Amino acid sequence: MEPGSEGPFKRLAREVAKFGAVGVVGTVVNFAVSNLLWHLTSLQAVRANVIATIVAIGCNYVGFRYFTYRDRDKSARTKELSLFLAFSLVGLVIENGILFAAIYGFGWDSSLQRNVFKVLGIGIATLFRFWSYRSWVFKALPMEDEEAGEPKAFPAPQSEPLPRPKQHVS
Numbered sequence: 001m002e003p004g005s006e007g008p009f010k011r012l013a014r015e016v017a018k019f020g021a022v023g024v025v026g027t028v029v030n031f032a033v034s035n036l037l038w039h040l041t042s043l044q045a046v047r048a049n050v051i052a053t054i055v056a057i058g059c060n061y062v063g064f065r066y067f068t069y070r071d072r073d074k075s076a077r078t079k080e081l082s083l084f085l086a087f088s089l090v091g092l093v094i095e096n097g098i099l100f101a102a103i104y105g106f107g108w109d110s111s112l113q114r115n116v117f118k119v120l121g122i123g124i125a126t127l128f129r130f131w132s133y134r135s136w137v138f139k140a141l142p143m144e145d146e147e148a149g150e151p152k153a154f155p156a157p158q159s160e161p162l163p164r165p166k167q168h169v170s
Helices: 008-040 045-068 077-106 111-137
Strands: none
Touching (some): 008 045, 008 111, 045 077, 077 111
């Protein structure tokens, strides 16, 4: 089977799985750094969480560029990185805004409460990040329609199997 010959849902499922794998690593990094900073420093909770989120964003960029979206357009790395950082900043605001509201709006500041609202913030921010990264940052390269010379999103399914090469018997 040729790469790209599976259906669009299978490709999306594979993309979601790879995005999720990178996301799990980034989440582990995010939780580890934030909890270390919360317990070992006197930084305010949201400031420590912002630092943790920034560290996780760096890890995620490497994972997305070289694992999840390694087959995507690499021609404009500066633009890609700028967009990635811009959308990551929005995700950072979503994640830390929820934590900020929980701590300073409702007074929920125990270690367990911080982590619960961190999970909620990461979850909502992840939905935004997935949509924005795949739509704007790591764009798919269009495939060329050989007959019309026009780009298309997905290859047309083959109705007939490819011919087998002739074998020479000596």
